[in-house]
Amino acid sequence: MAENSAELRIKGGKVYDPANGIDGEVRDILVRDGRVVDKVSEKARTINAHGMVVMPGGVDIHCHIAGPKVNLSRKLQPEDHRLDVHPGTDVTRSGVGGVTPSTFATGYRYATLGYTTAFDAAVPPLAARHVIEEFHDTPVIDKGFYVLLGNNMFLYDLLKQGRKQDFKEAIAWWVTAARAAGVKLVNAGSDEFWKGRRNENVTDVNEDIDPFDLSPLQATAAFIEAVDELNLPHPAHIHCNNLGHSGNVQTTLDTMKAAEGHRAHIAHVQFHSYAGELGKRVQTGSEAIIDYINTHENITTDVGMVMFGKATAMTADAPLTWMLRFKDTKWVNADTECESGCGVMPFTYQDTNYTHTMQWAIGLELFLLSKDPWRVMFSTDHPNGASFQTYPRLIRLLMDRGFRAEMMKHVNQKAISTCLLPQLDREYSLSEIAIITRAAPARALGLVNKGHLGVGADADITVYTDDENREHMFNAPRYVIKAGKPIIEDHEFVDDHIGRFLHTEPEHDPAIEDQIRPFFEDYYSIRFNNYRVDASYLHDHEVIPLRNSGGKRKKGSK
């Protein structure tokens, strides 16, 4: 190590920092004590980045990387792990890869793509402890999760009784108790159909959910409003109803309309942009969806792209995986008491298949038709659309129309001929890629110190060799610096890092606990006092400030 390991000067790289309006300018990035600063001493170690591309570390806004559902997927696919061993090095630990890598391999493999922050998108409160414990073993990256509240029976009861204020207090309590960074809704209302009526799903978002006298759309709207009014850093993160069904465009539009006047984040919108008739072939509905998003500033979205190859359907949308499962495929359903559902199923996207090709094309169309990269972000809903390990290839598809055309030759031609994709020749620039993979997710999550390289930002920095082949470039950053510490140098791991746990703490009236407790003691399998995640789980953590707090952050105590 150099003379002063806490200080770094990344010299002469082309810096892409869209949040601060820097687009490929050659400049030095200075780092001290884990932060970007404007001055370092003479003794600072210099990293020569001449001719290289410098970006903030990647931020994954929507993935599934920890918790019981990921563990189910790991257990379900031993063959996947056996063929993809992740050996340890002198500084890193070993693991196994595949579509759902083991905890250690997950952290390292994110790092080798230049990602330094990731958010798990679906955690039932009951599983929060498990998730935080797995996070502790997921190295390098900073991480947090959204808590699943969209099918919570207690909250539905409050809505039925019209107790809006208590509803809001209860959401705030749950977010705080689970130590979440946001609120996730998955196919709101579906669990009543699934568990209560045996294997059914929501078909009409305006149909009442028994026994709550409330439609899925009304419930979704109530959550959107409450989360916005609570000033949570990230708006309600919504997995709309009718995922994966032909003709779900209307449902998605209805959901976005229900959010009018409030912030909302529509997750993996690719899976919700299907035109056509229910039960018939999927057609592209990307234009209708992206037009709405382009003209409505209150909506942010991540695309949830599909890439051909192995994936795993892993969702709290239990009826969906029930519908998708085929003979001969493995499928597992898990119960999460009064809070949510869960289904996991290994899945392979094939380029010869009409529907899969359509899904692949719609993901690209949404990006190529998007007008505001700050609101249409990059994700594959790992591992649902594809593993996060396919990000470099998808980035190349966005940046290289020649590569796209070449790939279009080898997919299902019937599907591609009905798509808009062959007519779109837009190419993403490096700056736009930096927005959709870094700056925009950080902004949407309220992470004021991530996704940019201004003074005061966390020193999560990636340095790429500027390669014409963007897949090669994004597959192997030359340097990855996490919290001011070089983790990867010349493509090799040189250090390990634990990474911080990110969560938020909305204010709420403690009296709401007295309302939840009796319901809990009646219906849950564990005691109420064991439910809340206590402070002993928070080792290296940071509280994401609420929107009204002026961006001041509380530093977690060690």
Next chain:
Amino acid sequence: MHTELELVTAPEVPIEAECLSPAKIKGLSQSGIEHLEMMHGNRKVRVGDFFRVTGNGQCSLRLEGDLSRVKYIGAGMTEGEVRVNGSAGMHLGAGMSGGMIRVSGDASDWVGPEMSGGRIEVMGNAGHMVGSAYRGQRVGIMGGEILIHGNVKNELGSAMRHGLIAVGGQAGDFVGVNMRAGTIIVMDEMGVRPGAGMVRGTIVSFQPVELLPTFSYSCWLRPTFLRFYLCHLGQSGFEVDDVYMGGRYRRYCGDSVEENRGEILVFDSR
């Protein structure tokens, strides 16, 4: 000409010796073979630390001694011959696609997983999961022959897709579980639930068996193909009585929880 390796130091914990296959040693000098790497527990060791090597790398390999703690003998082999004078450890011939392995003693669990061609002959007994799919995989062996002269334990040929497995002695439970296609012949008694979840394929038993209720009797027959198979086995050193050659077999089809296109042939009478 052949290369001879004699196990002179007994390993304390199992050795994973994927290098003990003709493809890996062919063309190497004696010291080249001695320097090949193996895993001894979690440590890297050299072949020379445990084996006395005689001769250069040939297509024919002789292994002497008790190799019951040496795993992956003949793994991935495509040609040539491996003869083990003694016992062999787990994963014998894993992923092999050609060539021949002959073990004079016993073999352990997982004989020939992921095999797609070639032949494995074990003169003694073998363990569990002979000719089976690795855990989690949908399809097991894709071809080749596994001939066990002694007894085997559970899950013989699970999920096998193609090829022949013959057992001269007894077999454990779940013979041919989840079988996709191929042929399994067991000459002595077999355990419970043969053919559970089988899609296609043939299981032949010379002794009466207890079948699952999802198998139904369809007919009796004197299968011609079986004569060819049994003649072939006779030539390979199995003792096959003439009564089985032209005998009458009861045919049960199943498993009806799957496609009901598999069959179990049970020897009935002369």
